Amino acid sequence: MSMTSNSTATGNRETSVQDIVRPAPVSAAQVLADEAAHNGGAFEAEGAYAGAFGRTLFDDRSSEDGSLTIVFPAERIGDIPSQSLMHIISQPDGHEYIATVTAGPFCEPDGLSATAPQLVVTAVRGHRSMPRHHGRLQATIIGEKTSKGIIPARLRPRPNSPVHLVSSSDVSSILNLSGEIRLGLLNGHDDVQICVDSKKKSVLPRHSAHIGTTGGGKSTGVGRAIYEFQKAGICVIVFDVEGEYTALNKATDNAEMGEVLSQRGLREDGVANTHVYRLVGTAAANEGHPSSHEFTLQFDQISPFAFAEIMDLSDPQNERLIQTYEIAKQLMRELEIFPTKADERGVLDIDEFDSGWPRMKLEDLRYLISGIIAIAEQTSEGEPQFRASQFYGHWDKAKKRICSYFGGGEASQETDKKSKDKPEKLRISHPISWKALMAKISRLQRLQIFDRGTQHAIDYKTMLAAGRVNIIDLSDVENMDVRNLAIAEMLRGFLAQQQVAYDAAVKAETTPLMTNVIIEEAHEFLSARRIQKMPTLRDQLMKIAKRGRKRYLGLTFVTQSPNDLPDDVLGLVNNWIVYKVDEATIRRLKSYIPNSDDSLWGLVRSLGPGQALVSFTHMRRPVIGAIDPSPAQLLMTE
Incomplete structure (x- = not known):
């Protein structure tokens, strides 16, 4: 049947x-x-359970310290965005914990495995039946909440403890996101701003990094930071190698940026008090800027050892440079160029690993090197024709100094009238190496960027002022050695002036000037490949970084190639804004950014333009945020 x-x-x-x-x-x-x-109506939770959205589960053998599993009704899954903060009231001991979502939320069927055959068959056959299910997530404990604030957690929440969502109004205080410098919005919380307190010495004087691939939003994020720094009264110096920031004085004309700004209640606006500087003889990226200045490099401000490293001199060339430098110092003393009687006391304080010999010019070296080559090859008895040198017109004295230095003595070039012997041969070896050094220095000098007079000298005192934005336009400097020489000299000058300003503030018992130096394309200046061969420059940078931080001068490194930066530089960084980067970069940065768990790096892998991982020293943990775009105009080159 x-x-x-x-x-x-x-x-x-x-x-x-x-x-x-x-x-x-x-x-x-x-x-x-x-x-x-x-019997009292529908069931309502009481006490700590009232208003809870979920409960903690038991631990199992796969559980990890600081992590726990939370389950909750299916209808609450849409209420828990990524990075949500939770308040857990452990029962029955009453300890209170703050935790954050690090995985999930996920959907799980009640009483069944998610891969149970009946569920798989139902889905494959296209049936619309939906079993009862619930939500599950993994959370990481941030700390224990006490009357004194949030402290490191000593215990774990008990199983079946109630879990409450933290309101947006409390998220900012828990994560320490408050301050007057706005960077962007916290992902998942459109009403929570990521901010920085410029008044805390423990935050901005610490060094920072903006890292991300091309197109990730790095430049517009830097533009926003400059705008906010200026409003907060911070002095900003930007080494702009592409000329992107030379139009910051105008409001942005980018429609897409304008739309995003409008959605966030912000407006297009130019950066106030901007001033553009460029090397003499170079073209301006923005010819219409109302405050544009030319500057020249001063050779006597650059350590001869750093100069040799940046110019990538070979060992023989480096040795000959130092030999010429010593002869020049002796001749300057003899000609009373430096030191004069008034300068004698300060001579012992000169550190040539930090700066050059006062009043020495690059043309002085060319003059002497040309003379050394002529003497070695015995090709000419006439004076080298470098009229811009301070030594021109004093060839007799210069020649005696050269001969004396290389072992011939003052009479070595004169024939002994009694013996009629040949003059003693000088120990000037390898003329080819001298000529190679001469070629490099001549090529650099032809750019006419050194020692062009006091009218183009860098006025560090004027540049370092509250709320002033100084943009160093290096976009027309194709020679990377020249660019690096300019950055090295100016960094030293800024630190020296910052020291003066800091000492004056301490004496007057006022708040010191806060200064931030932004180095674009930092990997070109501080290449890991070259920095190992540049110990003097590396030591100078480390000194600037350590001394500057204590004197309210912070460095900001901007790069799309952080793997080209040496460990010494990355180790200086305390504040990070990381846009979308590749896997190799993520592996390297993990060891430098504290409290960054795998869930955060998982989000970094899929960041969109303008989104970034943000980690500053004052924050309780790194967060993922939507960085505000620049309200000012950028001359985009990407």
Whole structure:
């Protein structure tokens, strides 16, 4: 006898399911409702459980310290965005914890595995039936909440403890995101701003890094930072190698940026008090800027050892440079160029690993090197024709100094009248190496960027002022050695002036000037490949970084190639804004950014333009945020 799903056999007769299973009468439902009302109404959680969205689960053998599993009803899954903060009240001990979502939320069926055959078959066959299910997430404990604030957690929440979502108004205070410098919005919380307190010495004087691939939003994020720094009264110096920031004085004309700004309640606006500087003889990226200045490099401000490293001189060339430098110092003393009687006391304080010999010019070296080559090859007895040198017109004295230095003595070039012997041969070896050094210095000098007079000298005192933005336009400097020489000299000058300003503030018992130096394309200046061969420059940078931080001068490194930066530089960084980067960069940065768990790096892998991982020293943990775009105009080169 055949049977169908809608019938059953009883004797010789088929009875339908509807004849056996009948709907409950309406009166039965009313009886249950009356009974519930009589006993206090529908169930409502009490005490710590009131208003909770979920509960903690038991730990198992796969559990990890600081991490726990939370389950909650399916209807609450849409209420828990990534990075949500949770307040857990452990029961029955009453300890309170703050935790954050690090994985999930996920959907799980009640009482079944997510891969149970009946669920798989139902889905594959296209049926619309949905089993009862719940939400699950993994959370990481940030700390324990006490009357004194949030402290490191000593214990774990007990199983079945209630879990509450932290309101947006409390998220900022828990994560320490407050301050007057706005960077952007916290992902998942459109009403929570990521901010920095410029008044805390423990934050901005610490060094920072903006890291991200091309197109990730790095430049517009830097533009926003400059705008906010200026409003906060911070002095900003930007080494702009592409000329992107030379139009910051104007409001942005980018429609897409304008739309994002409008959505966030912000407006297009130019950066106030901007001033653009460029090397003499180079073209301006923005010819229409109202405050544009030319500057020249001063050779006497650059350590000869750093100069040799930046110019990538070979060991023989480096040795010959130092030899020429020593002869120049002796000749300057003899000609009373430096030191004069008034300078004698300060001579012992000169550190040539930090700066050059006062009043020495690059043309002075060319003059002497040309003379040394002529003497070695005995090709000319005439004076080198470098009229811009301070030594020009004093060839007799210069020649004696050269001969004396290389072992011939003052009389070595004169024939002994009694013996009629040949003059003593000077120990000037390898003229080819001298010529190679001469070629490099001449090529640099032809750019005419050194020692061009006091009218183009860098006025560090004027540049370092509260709320002033100094943009160093290096976009027309194609020679990377020249660019690096300019950055090295100016960094030293800024630190020296910052020291003066800091000492004056301490003496006057006022707040010191806060200064931030932004180095674009930092990997070109501080290449890991070259920095190992540049110990003097590396030591100078480390000194600037350590001394500057204590004197309210912070460095900001901007790069799309952080793997080209040496460990020494990355180790200086305390504040990070990391846009989308590749896997190799993530592996390297993990060891430098504190409290950054795998869940955060998982989000970094899929960041969109303008999104970034933000980690500053004052924050309780790194966060993912949507960085505000620049309100000012950028001359985009990407």
